[in-house]
Amino acid sequence: MLRSAGQVVFEETAEGLTVHVNGEIDHHSAVSVRREIDERITMSRPKRVYLELSGVDFMDSSGLGLIMGRYALVKQSGGELYVADPSLAVVKMMRLAGMERMIRLVKHKKSS
Amino acid sequence: MKKRVDFSASVENEMRLFLPAKSVNEGMARASVAAFCAQLDPTALEIADLKCAVSEAVTNCIVHAYRDVEGEIEIDVKLCEGRLISISVRDKGCGIENVKEARQPLFTTDAEGERSGMGFTVMENFCDEVRVTSRLGKGTTVVLLKRLHK
Numbered sequence: 001m002l003r004s005a006g007q008v009v010f011e012e013t014a015e016g017l018t019v020h021v022n023g024e025i026d027h028h029s030a031v032s033v034r035r036e037i038d039e040r041i042t043m044s045r046p047k048r049v050y051l052e053l054s055g056v057d058f059m060d061s062s063g064l065g066l067i068m069g070r071y072a073l074v075k076q077s078g079g080e081l082y083v084a085d086p087s088l089a090v091v092k093m094m095r096l097a098g099m100e101r102m103i104r105l106v107k108h109k110k111s112s
Numbered sequence: 113m114k115k116r117v118d119f120s121a122s123v124e125n126e127m128r129l130f131l132p133a134k135s136v137n138e139g140m141a142r143a144s145v146a147a148f149c150a151q152l153d154p155t156a157l158e159i160a161d162l163k164c165a166v167s168e169a170v171t172n173c174i175v176h177a178y179r180d181v182e183g184e185i186e187i188d189v190k191l192c193e194g195r196l197i198s199i200s201v202r203d204k205g206c207g208i209e210n211v212k213e214a215r216q217p218l219f220t221t222d223a224e225g226e227r228s229g230m231g232f233t234v235m236e237n238f239c240d241e242v243r244v245t246s247r248l249g250k251g252t253t254v255v256l257l258k259r260l261h262k
Contacts, residue, residue, distance in 0.1 A: 058167075
């Protein structure tokens, strides 16, 4: 079920928690995106988290910190984080940092 | 090693922007620069690169140069002969102690937060050349140079 539309939308499925992030991720927006995701992850401690980033049309290096931080948080509670359907802006940035060697990029069919 | 950009080209148009160092202005800063550069008819990829590089430079001013104090950021965009774009991002903040070290990939002074330390690496990868001058206690100027395809 989808939560009310915003930059961050959560979707619980049998596979785990999907977090749809939309719009622009920069140092400013990363603060609220991080807070929302962390609240949810801390509360529900999902085994699998899919960070679905197809709707991200801008991302700078603040987004790298955001992804790495969530990866560490999920890992800490014994789960696994995947980046699903990243947009070109996201892929470009992750490649630059060599991050795709660490975090698995997956295809994830959007149910919404 | 990238070739240094010959920057003797004459300026054909110029825009100057002064804005308070507040994170809420990051989006406006990169969008304004992109809108001004659009008159050179850049590709979508070139615009995306410029926006990203500007975002990194402006974020550095807010996160590092001014940290928790108020300050002003000056952005000066020059469109030069030969489709060369020069974007200078200047602050009057704390300055960088060691510029060479700051430009290293993954270098960050922010151990507590979630800064990736990739700011300068992004600027360097998305531009043809990045020039940094800094004086402790006086401020930093980052000049992003990018030549658009014909």
